[in-house]
Amino acid sequence: MVTTRVAVFASGGGSNFQALIDRFAGGTAGVDLACLVASRRTAGAIDRARAAGIPVAVVPDRSEEEEERPREAEFLDGTLSRHGIDLIVLAGYLRLVPAPIVTSYWGRIINIHPALLPAFGGPGMYGTRVHASVLERGARVTGVTVHFVDEAYDRGPILAQWPVPVLEDDTVEGLASRVLEVEHRVLPDVVAALAGGDVWLGSDGRVRWRRPWFGGEEFKLVRRGEDRR
Numbered sequence: 001m002v003t004t005r006v007a008v009f010a011s012g013g014g015s016n017f018q019a020l021i022d023r024f025a026g027g028t029a030g031v032d033l034a035c036l037v038a039s040r041r042t043a044g045a046i047d048r049a050r051a052a053g054i055p056v057a058v059v060p061d062r063s064e065e066e067e068e069r070p071r072e073a074e075f076l077d078g079t080l081s082r083h084g085i086d087l088i089v090l091a092g093y094l095r096l097v098p099a100p101i102v103t104s105y106w107g108r109i110i111n112i113h114p115a116l117l118p119a120f121g122g123p124g125m126y127g128t129r130v131h132a133s134v135l136e137r138g139a140r141v142t143g144v145t146v147h148f149v150d151e152a153y154d155r156g157p158i159l160a161q162w163p164v165p166v167l168e169d170d171t172v173e174g175l176a177s178r179v180l181e182v183e184h185r186v187l188p189d190v191v192a193a194l195a196g197g198d199v200w201l202g203s204d205g206r207v208r209w210r211r212p213w214f215g216g217e218e219f220k221l222v223r224r225g226e227d228r229r
């Protein structure tokens with residue numbers, strides 16, 4: 001079986017990264033989690049990588065200054081080449097991926113977002129801000145989106161989505177945790193599908209699935225207090 005070598009990019013706690021570790025431990029399903037790229041030294045995801053024996057690279061320069069971007073691109077390019085990376089998964093990565101990396105890995109970078117894009121996405125829409133906006137606007141349904149990455153935040157072609165109902169008395173924390181639970185199911189599924197050649201980005205910029213994706217007992221809507229793993 002051909003193995004897809006995956007780099008996960010993360011800035012935070014890394015629970016989505018953990019879901020990938022749990023699903024693909026030992027190189028199952030043709031996926032090898034080859035390295036973690038952390039945007040900061042304090043990212044909790046780093047401990048998860050160490051515990052799983054996955055190499056870690058920390059982006060050295062956190063500057064958003066335009067003139068610093070080439071150095072960051074060079075660092076990422078070197079890291080990705082050294083680990084022979086086929087697929088990049090952004091799982092709570094709070095930095096914009098430099099344009100040269102987006103170009104080199106076109107159709108091979110995905111991101112997970114905790115809402116149904118194109119709603120509640122874009123610059124500044126991350127973490128609890130997303131869920132707070134959903135509640136503030138009175139949206140009745142939110143959810144999870146996995147999309148290919150282009151040069152802008154949360155904009156590329158959508159691979160998969162799954163809804164999460166907003167409850168009458170929802171809180172940011174409650175909603176975030178129900179959405180996260182769904183993220184932990186959708187992201188590994190999409191990575192497995194990409195590795196297995198079941199989905200890809202067509203040359204016309206549209207996502208193609210070989211088989212219908214919405215399947216499986218795993219993907220029941222998550223309601224409060226039930227359907228927990």
Ligand code: GRF
Pocket residue numbers: 010012013014015016017091092093112113114127180183
């Ligand atoms: C997730 O909600 C993900 O959708 C978003 O950032 C969060 C990361 O959470 N992009 P974690 O670090 O994987 O726990």
